[in-house]
Amino acid sequence: QLQLQESGPGLVRPSETLSLTCTVSGGSISSSSYYWGWIRQPPGKGLEWIGSIFYDAYTYYNPSLKSRVTISVDTSKNQLSLKLTSVTAADTAVYFCARQSQPWTYSSGYYPWGQGTLVTVSS
Amino acid sequence: QSVLTQPPSVSAAPGQKVTISCSGSSSNIGSNFVSWYQQFPGTAPKLLIYDNNKRPSGIPDRFSASKSGTSATLGITGLQTGDEADYYCGTWDNSLSGGVFGGGVFGGGTKLTVL
Numbered sequence: 001q002l003q004l005q006e007s008g009p010g011l012v013r014p015s016e017t018l019s020l021t022c023t024v025s026g027g028s029i030s031s032s033s034y035y036w037g038w039i040r041q042p043p044g045k046g047l048e049w050i051g052s053i054f055y056d057a058y059t060y061y062n063p064s065l066k067s068r069v070t071i072s073v074d075t076s077k078n079q080l081s082l083k084l085t086s087v088t089a090a091d092t093a094v095y096f097c098a099r100q101s102q103p104w105t106y107s108s109g110y111y112p113w114g115q116g117t118l119v120t121v122s123s
Numbered sequence: 124q125s126v127l128t129q130p131p132s133v134s135a136a137p138g139q140k141v142t143i144s145c146s147g148s149s150s151n152i153g154s155n156f157v158s159w160y161q162q163f164p165g166t167a168p169k170l171l172i173y174d175n176n177k178r179p180s181g182i183p184d185r186f187s188a189s190k191s192g193t194s195a196t197l198g199i200t201g202l203q204t205g206d207e208a209d210y211y212c213g214t215w216d217n218s219l220s221g222g223v224f225g226g227g228v229f230g231g232g233t234k235l236t237v238l
Binding site: 037049051063098116 | 125155156158159160166167168169170172173174179211213214215219224225226227228229230231232
């Protein structure tokens with residue numbers, strides 16, 4: 001059973017870089033033809049797609065975040081990572097990693113999801 | 124402002140049926156598969172529907188969905204108090220904010236109250 005677990009600092013200072021890791025267990029992040037993604041949810045608000053990666057080669061980012069975000073895969077550690085630079089209070093959110101439910105597509109819904117990790121941007 | 128439009132809230136009595144709408148455009152719902160999620164407070168979203176109308180294993184057939192043109196609808200029959208949650212639609216937008224490759228989009232969410 002595939003499981004995802006996010007980890008990283010819960011507090012980030014304004015203007016610094018937010019770095020999160022998603023550890024995948026129960027399957028290999030590199031041996032399957034799936035899109036992997038990051039989604040965030042500000043407190044009390046809806047879901048916002050951050051970006052996706054496919055085969056550690058093709059990345060797709062939300063245009064509103066594209067200049068600040070990097071998604072990558074570390075196949076040796078079976079991990080997905082997210083870096084978001086120059087953060088502000090508006091980046092405070094629960095950050096989720098997830099995988100597309102079907103292979104070879106970026107539009108079949110995300111399953112499974114990690115439990116999410118709250119990142120607060122504050123000085 | 125979400126790319127996909129959902130009603131902020133819906134309500135119905137136990138045992139009844141409720142529908143949740145999701146309205147988009149030709150560049151998102153009109154061109155791509157729609158998925159639906161259920162989210163309880165403090166937990167990750169759970170996939171209820173993928174590829175417009177398919178249920179993952181373990182999702183009861185009380186949950187169904189359809190798509191027509193640039194709109195999609197989630198239906199829940201035999202409402203239970205345990206269905207009280209937030210529901211989100213999602214899809215891909217081929218021209219999100221003018222981006223070359225597009226991106227994922229979600230509705231703003233609908234809070235379901237079972238009276």
